[in-house]
Amino acid sequence: MPMLPGDDGWYLNGCGTFSLMAITQYDAAPADYVDRTVRRPSIKIENGESSRRPDSVSVEAALSIAIDKSGKTHELGITMRTPGEDEELVIGFLHSEGVIESADCFSSVVTSDDRVVVKLNESTDFDPEELTRRTTMTSSCGICGKDSISNLLHIHGPELSNSFTITHDAVGKAVSGLRAMQSAFDLTGGTHACGRASADGEIIDVREDIGRHNAMDKLIGVAIISDKTPIGEEAVVVSGRASFELVQKALKAGFPTMVSVGAPSSLAVDLANEHGMTLISFANEHRMTVYSGSNRVC
Structure with missing residues (x-):
């Protein structure tokens, strides 16, 4: 079985996948985070030549989203995202879903680990049945798991400016x-x-x-x-x-x-x-x- 050279476990097997040795070795090392990226072992192959090096990849991690209304917590689901600005992500998501219109609709946003809970004001209407997601959202699909096509096409937004122009x-x-x-x-x-x-x-x-x-x-x-x-x-x-x-x-x-x-x-x-x-x-x-x-x- 052909393998790329190396005596430290960083090699590809014949199927083009990293060996378990490479994975174990990397996991034993400290993670090197740069902003919202993480280093992973890689082998670059170009013009028949190979070189081993760690490479930066985007971090993808699960985020749990919940709403607190009148002291009752409603779990909305899980989204895959790049960590960072989780509060903004959830507020933007709830706005797109029609749950909130402005900052006046919620009193607090609590972020803990990979979980965000938004506490809605009593005056904010919220129908958990309409918003519940039956499947996990992914980083490539923000509307996966909608219960019906009517939810998908239901759009109410502000009147758009006709005075804005761009060259x-x-x-x-x-x-x-x-x-x-x-x-x-x-x-x-x-x-x-x-x-x-x-x-x-x-x-x-x-x-x-x-x-x-x-x-x-x-x-x-x-x-x-x-x-x-x-x-x-x-x-x-x-x-x-x-x-x-x-x-x-x-x-x-x-x-x-x-x-x-x-x-x-x-x-x-x-x-x-x-x-x-x-x-x-x-x-x-x-x-x-x-x-x-x-x-x-x-």
């Missing part, structure tokens, strides 16, 4: 600015990013996560906590494709425009058109494609 140059500037602020991606190549951008393309805030919907929830969550929602006169910029769930979350937050580096899905385009959102995809400094709301592009 092609500003779009390119925003995309470049977002990329320049993706520190976790620079280390791992494994995170998505969402950012708020002004009409002139200046990046106001950025959040990263291994899940694109988590990055959006974190971005919206910090805006809610800072009392800056509904957004109004800003665009949201996403590092990957424009999916239905991202458009849905952006609409709920009041973003009149979404800019994506990647392609849109058909449902994302349809949803943006239905709600009068400007959707710009395949965006960079040299080109972009406008799928809806061209009135805001000048």
Whole structure:
């Protein structure tokens, strides 16, 4: 069975997987965390040459979410995320789900280990049956486990600004600015990013996560906590494709425009058109494609 050279247990077997020896050896060593990344053993193979080295990968861990209403705790489920900004993540998620509209809807957020409990005010309506998730959310799917398609398509958001406009140059500037602020991606190549951008393309805030919907929830969550929602006169910029769930979350937050580096899905385009959102995809400094709301592009 062919093996890559090495006398310390770091090798690949014939199936291309790490041996148990390599895993045991690494686990015995102290973890080297850099922000939201962790080092893992790897073997780089290029042009027939191999080299052994630890590599940075994005951390993915489970987060339990619960709501406290009138002294009763309701478990909502588990999401996989990159640790950090958990409070913002959960607040953004609850906003996207229609549980809260602003910071006035909750009195406290308690974070302990990998668990977040949000205490709702008595005046905040909450239907646990409607929100209960039957399956574990993953970092790639923010709407997995919904009980029915009607929940998926149920969207109520603020009126979108028609005065906000953005130029092609500003779009390119925003995309470049977002990329320049993706520190976790620079280390791992494994995170998505969402950012708020002004009409002139200046990046106001950025959040990263291994899940694109988590990055959006974190971005919206910090805006809610800072009392800056509904957004109004800003665009949201996403590092990957424009999916239905991202458009849905952006609409709920009041973003009149979404800019994506990647392609849109058909449902994302349809949803943006239905709600009068400007959707710009395949965006960079040299080109972009406008799928809806061209009135805001000048």
